[in-house]
Amino acid sequence: MSQNINVNADGGFAHGGGRTINLQPITRIEGHARIAIQLDEAGNVADTRLHIMAMRGFEKFIEGRPAEEVPRIVSRICGICPWMHHTASNKAVDGCFGAKVPPAGAKLREFMQALAHINDKLLHFFFLAAPDFVMGAGADYGVRNVIGIVGAAPELATKVVRMRQAGQMMIEKFAGKVIHPVAVVTGGFSKPMSEAERQELLAHCREQLDFALFCMEYAKENVFYKLDEATLHLGGIKTGFMGTVNPTDGSLNLFDGVLRLMKADGSFHDFTYQEYADRLGEHVEPWSYGKFPYARSWGEGFSMDLDQPRGIYRVNTLARINVCDKISTPLAQAELEEFRSRFGRPAQATMLYHWARLIELVYACERCLELLKDSSITDNKVRGEVAPKAGRGVGCVEAPRGTLIHDYTTDEAGMIAKANIIVGTTHNVAPMNMSVKQAAQNLIKNGAVSEEALNKVEMAVRAYDP
Amino acid sequence: MPVKVAEEWLGSCSGCEISILNLGETLLAVLPQLEFVHIPVLMDHKYYGQTGSGDTHHPEIPQATVGIVSGNIRNAEHLELARKMRESCQVLIALGTCATHGGIPALINQFSDAELFQRYYRETETTDPAADPDDPALPRMLERTFALDEKVKVDLYLPGCPPHPDQIAEAIVALLEGRAPNLPEKSVCDTCPTRREGKGSVKKIRRFLQNAQFEPGQPLDQMRCLLEQGLLCMGPVTRAGCAGSHGEDPRCVSARVPCRGCFGPVKQGGNQMLDMLNALASNGIDVKSVPDRLSLLRFSGGHGRLQNPTRRAKAGC
Numbered sequence: 001m002s003q004n005i006n007v008n009a010d011g012g013f014a015h016g017g018g019r020t021i022n023l024q025p026i027t028r029i030e031g032h033a034r035i036a037i038q039l040d041e042a043g044n045v046a047d048t049r050l051h052i053m054a055m056r057g058f059e060k061f062i063e064g065r066p067a068e069e070v071p072r073i074v075s076r077i078c079g080i081c082p083w084m085h086h087t088a089s090n091k092a093v094d095g096c097f098g099a100k101v102p103p104a105g106a107k108l109r110e111f112m113q114a115l116a117h118i119n120d121k122l123l124h125f126f127f128l129a130a131p132d133f134v135m136g137a138g139a140d141y142g143v144r145n146v147i148g149i150v151g152a153a154p155e156l157a158t159k160v161v162r163m164r165q166a167g168q169m170m171i172e173k174f175a176g177k178v179i180h181p182v183a184v185v186t187g188g189f190s191k192p193m194s195e196a197e198r199q200e201l202l203a204h205c206r207e208q209l210d211f212a213l214f215c216m217e218y219a220k221e222n223v224f225y226k227l228d229e230a231t232l233h234l235g236g237i238k239t240g241f242m243g244t245v246n247p248t249d250g251s252l253n254l255f256d257g258v259l260r261l262m263k264a265d266g267s268f269h270d271f272t273y274q275e276y277a278d279r280l281g282e283h284v285e286p287w288s289y290g291k292f293p294y295a296r297s298w299g300e301g302f303s304m305d306l307d308q309p310r311g312i313y314r315v316n317t318l319a320r321i322n323v324c325d326k327i328s329t330p331l332a333q334a335e336l337e338e339f340r341s342r343f344g345r346p347a348q349a350t351m352l353y354h355w356a357r358l359i360e361l362v363y364a365c366e367r368c369l370e371l372l373k374d375s376s377i378t379d380n381k382v383r384g385e386v387a388p389k390a391g392r393g394v395g396c397v398e399a400p401r402g403t404l405i406h407d408y409t410t411d412e413a414g415m416i417a418k419a420n421i422i423v424g425t426t427h428n429v430a431p432m433n434m435s436v437k438q439a440a441q442n443l444i445k446n447g448a449v450s451e452e453a454l455n456k457v458e459m460a461v462r463a464y465d466p
Numbered sequence: 467m468p469v470k471v472a473e474e475w476l477g478s479c480s481g482c483e484i485s486i487l488n489l490g491e492t493l494l495a496v497l498p499q500l501e502f503v504h505i506p507v508l509m510d511h512k513y514y515g516q517t518g519s520g521d522t523h524h525p526e527i528p529q530a531t532v533g534i535v536s537g538n539i540r541n542a543e544h545l546e547l548a549r550k551m552r553e554s555c556q557v558l559i560a561l562g563t564c565a566t567h568g569g570i571p572a573l574i575n576q577f578s579d580a581e582l583f584q585r586y587y588r589e590t591e592t593t594d595p596a597a598d599p600d601d602p603a604l605p606r607m608l609e610r611t612f613a614l615d616e617k618v619k620v621d622l623y624l625p626g627c628p629p630h631p632d633q634i635a636e637a638i639v640a641l642l643e644g645r646a647p648n649l650p651e652k653s654v655c656d657t658c659p660t661r662r663e664g665k666g667s668v669k670k671i672r673r674f675l676q677n678a679q680f681e682p683g684q685p686l687d688q689m690r691c692l693l694e695q696g697l698l699c700m701g702p703v704t705r706a707g708c709a710g711s712h713g714e715d716p717r718c719v720s721a722r723v724p725c726r727g728c729f730g731p732v733k734q735g736g737n738q739m740l741d742m743l744n745a746l747a748s749n750g751i752d753v754k755s756v757p758d759r760l761s762l763l764r765f766s767g768g769h770g771r772l773q774n775p776t777r778r779a780k781a782g783c
Contacts, residue, residue, distance in 0.1 A: 021518035024525075027510045030480045032543075036603060037518070051603050053543060056477060059590065060582040061573040066673055066757050072726060073764065076570040079481020079628065127487065127508065141510040150497065158494065165490030176721025177708075179481045179488070179628050180728070183721040186675070191722045194683040277591040284587050284596035287603055291586075291593060302594075380682055386675040407591060414673075415758075420590040451516045458510075 013038045013047055018447070023454055026050075028128040028145070029466045030080050031425070035457060037440050043447020048437040050461065052290030052429060059419045067093045067410050068186040068386065070419075074406065075180045077423060080123065082180045083116035084399035084424070085406070087255075092406040093186045095393020097414065099386045104379035105188025110255040111371045112175055112183065113397060117254060117364040118208055119167040120400040121357050124465045125215070126160045129354055132459050133223045137231075138452035156218070163211045170204050188383035195378055202372045209331075209365035216335065216358045224355050234442075235350040235435030235460025237306065238264050240295060240313035242427065243320035244398045245270070250325030252332075252363060254398040260323040261295055261313060266346055268323065269297075273394045276405055281311075282422070283430075292430045293422060304434050312434065315402025315427040316464055317356035322346035327359075329366035335359045350435050353463040357400075388414020399424040401465055425466040435460040468498065469642060472530035473505040474551050476544040477571050477611065478537025482562035483507045485628035492635050499642055503528040527554045532641055538564040538571060538768060539612040543605035552618040559622045559637060565614040566625040567730040568768020572611040575772040576760065579607050613768035622647070625705055627728035627765060632710040653732045654701035654716050654725050657709055659687040668696045670755035671746070678722045686715045692724045693749075698756060699724035703741040705732050730766050737771065739763045 013020070018039035026033040032053040040046040058077055062070050071089035075082040087109055094101060101109070127146045135144045135152065143151065150157040168178045174197055175183035176190075183190045193201075244257045247270070261279060262268035271279055281296035294302040294311030303310035313319070322345055327333040336359055343352060371377055388410070395406045402424030409417045439460040443453040475483065483505075487493070504511045504527050512518065513525035520526065525546065533555025539545050552558055563569045574582065588595040614620055624633055633649055640647035650657075674697055680689040692699040701716065704727040708717040718725050731738045739762035743753045756762070763771050 019519070022514050022522050023518040024513050025506045027506045027512075028508065030507070032475075034603070035518075049603070051601075053605060054477065054541065055586070056540070056571040057574045057577070057582045057586065058571075060577050060585050061571075063577075064758065065761055068674060069726075069758070069761065073570055073573070076479050076481070076627070079479035079484050082479075082481065123484075123487070141516060145509045147497065147502065147508070150494065158491070161490055161494055165488065168488050168490075172717070176719075176723065177717040179484055181721075182718045182723040182726075185677070185723070190677055191680075192682045196683075280592055281594055282590070282592045283594055284599065286597065286599050287601035289599055289604060293592070296592075383677050388673070388675070413757075418585075420592060422592065449517050449519070454517060455510065 017041050017046055018043055021449060021454070023458065026458055026461055028131070028462055030078065031466060033461070033466070035436055035461070037444065037457075039444070039447065043445070045437070045441045045444050048433070048440045049287055050429070050433045050436050052288045055289040059421050062416050062419050065416050067096055067388065067408060067414050067416050070408070070416060071184060071186070072182055074421070077421070079179055081116065081120060081399045081401065083113055084397050084404050086181050086184050087113050088395040088397045088404045088406045090184045090186055091395025091397070092393040092408045093395070095395060096391040096408055096410040097186060097386055097389055098391060099187040100384040101188045102379070102381045102384050104192065104377055105382040105384065107371055107374075107377045108189040108193060108382060109184050111368060111377065112171065112181070113255055114364045114367045114371070115167065115171055117400055118212070118361060118368070119164055121361040121364070122160060122164045122167070122215070124400070125219070125354065125357060128465070129462055132455065132462070137455050137459060141451070144455070163208065166204065167208060170201065174201065185383060187386040190383070192380045192382050193378050198372055198375065198378055202369070205365060205368040205372060209362070209369060212361045212365045213331065216362060219354070219358055227351060232349050232351050234456055235439045235463060236348065237309070237350065237431060237434045237438055238348050239309060239431055240264050241319035241322045241346055242313045242315050242403055243323040244396065244403065245324050246328070251328045252320055252324035254360070254364070256397070259396070259403065261297070262323050262346060263298070264346070273396045273405070276394060277407070280422070288429065290426055290429045293427045294430065304430050306434055306438055309434065312430050313427070314431045315424055316353060316400070317360050318347065318353045319402065320398060321356040321359055327363055329363055329370065331366055332359055332363035335362055350460060350463045353465070357465070401425045402427050425464070428464045428466065432461050432464050432466060468501040469532060470501050470503050470528070470530040471532045471534065472503050472527055472551065472555055473534040474527070474547055475506065476535060476537030476548060476565070477540040478562070478564050480507060481628040482536035485631055486634055489631045489635055492631070496638060496642070500638070503530050525550055527551060530555050531557065533558045534561050535559070535614055536561040536565055538568050539608065539614065539617050540571065541605040541607050545608065545617055548614060548618050557621045557641065558619065559624060560614045560620045561624050561634070562629055563625045563627040563728060563730050563765045566623045566734070567766035568611055568613045569627060569765055572767035572772060573761070573764055575610045575767050576774055578774050578776060611768060616769060623734055624649070625730040626707055630707055630710045632712065633707055636711065650705060650707040652706045654704045654706050654708065654729070657706045658701055658716050658719055660689050660691045660719060661687060662691045663694060668694060668749070668751055670696065670752050671698045672696045673757065674724060680722055686720060689722070692719065697724045700727035700738065700742055700762070701725045702745045703727065703731060703736070703738050705729040727762070727765050738766050
């Protein structure tokens with residue numbers, strides 16, 4: 001079997017020359033990817049590829065299923081962000097059936113989605129990304145991980161583990177299941193929130209906000225303010241950006257709004273979820289099971305050329321922080337202002353994804369508190385009328401890893417006739433390929449390949465939190 | 467001496483790994499007794515050497531006492547890694563329903579790869595039509611999705627989508643103590659406190675388009691059994707365990723949503739679809755009222771239970 005999984009001597013690259021470096025698995029990410037770096041005869045980087053190694057086919061195998069069941073199936077696309085798929089999918093089914101979600105149902109959906117963002121950001125920053133900064137990019141791989149952090153900074157690690165754990169358990173207590181959730185349903189939510197639950201969640205979210213502010217200060221002092229030029233520009237590329245904003249004031253919105261597609265020069269246009277297929281295209285390469293979305297509406301085609309990329313935009317935290325005009329909550333807004341004063345708009349440095357991630361952490365905590373402070377979230381009417389019928393619905397949310405799009409068409413019995421899904425990470429497949437190439441070209445010269453250099457190439461991927 | 471542990475994910479979503487992390491402080495407590503030698507979600511150990519110069523025909527996974535594998539086997543890479551894990555580990559644990567029974571992604575077994583690729587690479591609303599990816603760097607798809615034990619010997623099964631952290635902890639602690647783990651053997655129904663009033667009142671299953679009937683804020687034992695409310699609840703034919711080991715309620719039912727069977731059949735070799743249809747029939751419920759009956763196997767479609775119609779026809783069944 002082994003010949004089937006391995007890059008051949010020429011690695012499938014068009015041009016041979018020197019040897020191929022095969023970095024696999026890409027670690028501290030979610031999923032299966034491999035980096036192949038083709039060296040030329042002088043030992044410099046001729047080409048690189050980030051291969052997406054697996055595909056499962058959710059778009060196909062949900063065909064023929066009752067649409068209202070699908071949000072409990074597609075959650076399995078991602079075990080880190082199942083709430084995002086669960087919620088976007090329900091929005092798409094609402095659209096197919098013309099279901100109207102009562103206000104409390106919509107608030108509960110948004111609250112759960114924001115709560116899930118909090119845990120996700122703690123996971124990514126501390127468990128997956130921080131080892132490169134806290135232990136050092138060149139530290140031995142045996143300690144360059146969260147277990148190493150437990151050894152080096154036990155107090156911090158214990159606090160992070162405890163807060164993330166509390167967040168997960170809080171979701172489970174209120175909504176039944178935290179990984180692969182079930183509580184969002186077509187037309188709304190499966191159960192109302194009681195007053196006692198609201199009070200308990202308020203106390204929890206206040207604690208989460210305090211912790212988020214502590215994390216931001218910790219990260220600034222220990223990581224962000226200390227980023228040297230070389231690290232800041234690791235995997236640096238120049239692209240456009242996309243994310244959801246509030247249609248009325250252009251503010252950051254993780255849950256609902258319009259999509260804003262920004263060019264690298266900062267100009268942008270907004271469009272509704274339903275228009276996504278007119279604006280975006282997906283390119284296919286023979287060497288990746290994952291597709292390569294691009295901005296079709298720019299009319300420039302698709303190219304991952306580092307100097308002259310065409311159609312390339314990025315999603316996820318840095319993109320959202322770039323496309324929004326402001327943030328509606330005060331503490332996150334203050335962080336945004338500091339960020340913009342330092343890096344401008346749009347900020348391009350790939351490592352700034354981490355900083356933007358923690359700004360969003362603060363926002364998610366503040367937004368949870370806003371939603372909980374309004375006692376109308378406890379209204380008992382949480383689910384509207386749902387009647388299966390033929391229709392089409394496009395459901396989107398901003399997942400931690402970027403804009404998540406579920407587009408379903410149903411038949412008259414309300415079964416899925418066809419589906420198209422673009423997940424957050426997929427938008428970033430082309431940018432990640434470019435960042436890998438940029439990093440590899442800068443870090444590997446004259447055949448000298450160190451473990452540290454290769455880990456830095458992976459850091460360029462990890463920033464996108466794929 | 468800490469016990470060496472290797473962990474690998476195959477066709478999976480990472481939910482099982484997040485469930486391991488959800489052990490939280492329990493994990494911190496047992497950490498000094500464990501030495502992870504390979505776990506891609508957390509640690510940078512590579513298959514082909516740390517500088518990517520090793521023999522790409524032989525992925526390397528260090529020797530370990532305990533091997534944990536999540537996910538199913540869908541492609542040639544999964545198969546090779548499953549075999550490598552078996553070779554490197556003394557005890558092999560199948561973690562999660564994808565590994566134990568195929569899991570949700572085994573629903574693709576109802577379709578052919580040609581149908582999948584046609585839709586995915588040529589027909590979707592956004593795709594610029596192109597040939598199927600075929601670079602030698604990409605692992606070849608196998609003929610269908612397999613559960614782990616269809617390809618390698620498994621010593622311990624921990625089903626669940628995902629498994630509850632309590633069962634993961636119990637398995638780890640039992641292995642450290644050198645005893646057999648104490649894992650759930652009953653059905654979800656056996657652990658569900660909802661009120662049952664008896665057979666006969668429901669003749670047809672209804673789709674979950676309206677919420678269950680219950681008094682908000684009241685405990686679960688005040689709510690009538692969801693099956694008796696006419697909702698398809700797979701509690702009778704699904705392994706218990708989602709509630710953990712501390713007397714909590716089944717997770718989906720506690721959200722007032724019916725069970726869909728994510729811990730797989732009550733007995734490892736059981737058939738959730740046949741068992742559920744039998745359970746409905748014996749309660750006087752018309753089994754034809756269940757839409758998409760094959761999706762009763764949505765978590766346990768490995769082991770050849772879900773098949774593509776053309777392949778079924780070829781096999782003469």
